[in-house]
Amino acid sequence: DTAVSQTPKYLVTQMGNDKSIKCEQNLGHDTMYWYKQDSKKFLKIMFSYNNKELIINETVPNRFSPKSPDKAHLNLHINSLELGDSAVYFCASSHATSSGRGGETQYFGPGTRLLVL
Amino acid sequence: DAKTTQPNSMESNEEEPVHLPCNHSTISGTDYIHWYRQLPSQGPEYVIHGLTSNVNNRMASLAIAEDRKSSTLILHRATLRDAAVYYCILRDGGSGGGADGLTFGKGTHLIIQP
Numbered sequence: 459d460t461a462v463s464q465t466p467k468y469l470v471t472q473m474g475n476d477k478s479i480k481c482e483q484n485l486g487h488d489t490m491y492w493y494k495q496d497s498k499k500f501l502k503i504m505f506s507y508n509n510k511e512l513i514i515n516e517t518v519p520n521r522f523s524p525k526s527p528d529k530a531h532l533n534l535h536i537n538s539l540e541l542g543d544s545a546v547y548f549c550a551s552s553h554a555t556s557s558g559r560g561g562e563t564q565y566f567g568p569g570t571r572l573l574v575l
Numbered sequence: 576d577a578k579t580t581q582p583n584s585m586e587s588n589e590e591e592p593v594h595l596p597c598n599h600s601t602i603s604g605t606d607y608i609h610w611y612r613q614l615p616s617q618g619p620e621y622v623i624h625g626l627t628s629n630v631n632n633r634m635a636s637l638a639i640a641e642d643r644k645s646s647t648l649i650l651h652r653a654t655l656r657d658a659a660v661y662y663c664i665l666r667d668g669g670s671g672g673g674a675d676g677l678t679f680g681k682g683t684h685l686i687i688q689p
Contacts, residue, residue, distance in 0.1 A: 493676065501613075501679040564621065566619045569617070
């Protein structure tokens with residue numbers, strides 16, 4: 459069974475469209491994340507979310523919004539897509555430990571390759 | 576999270592040990608040292624982490640310097656499947672457990688020669 463899954467695997471769309479990427483984890487984790495990996499392969503955190511708080515990377519445009527229908531899902535909605543949004547988006551999850559964030563292990567999904575034309 | 580420095584790339588031969596260095600001279604007392612790797616066209620994968628003592632698991636070993644300003648990830652017998660980008664990341668263990676993401680640097684691109 460896949461621990462962290464994402465759909466779709468590939469997404470090709472036109473500029474200006476609105477799209478969503480789904481993420482599900484079956485690990486029983488309480489925290490989920492979205493990362494963006496650009497064409498230069500830099501991985502950057504976009505959002506992290508647990509049932510207490512949403513932390514947003516200040517560099518993320520407000521066209522991006524995470525939505526969590528339940529603890530096992532954190533979907534990424536993107537409005538008015540732009541060429542620069544083309545990237546690979548990774549979902550991840552983790553479980554809080556007694557040592558705070560320091561001892562947490564994050565599990566990543568396989569990625570969604572978004573191409574905006 | 577504190578910053579780490581790694582070589583851009585390293586090359587090794589198959590079935591030989593590989594030592595991947597990481598410098599973190601500004602590490603704080605509550606920072607854990609984590610290693611992740613990313614195989615081609617896949618998501619990042621957890622490898623190992625530690626705080627002060629050396630650590631071993633089925634994938635690798637982590638050797639932490641006594642002053643904690645550097646660490647080394649050791650792959651005991653590299654295979655072609657170990658070719659990946661390896662990231663050394665510090666995580667603060669003293670910040671109360673709130674949600675927050677990993678800060679990835681450029682990592683070390685490990686090339687394995689057959």
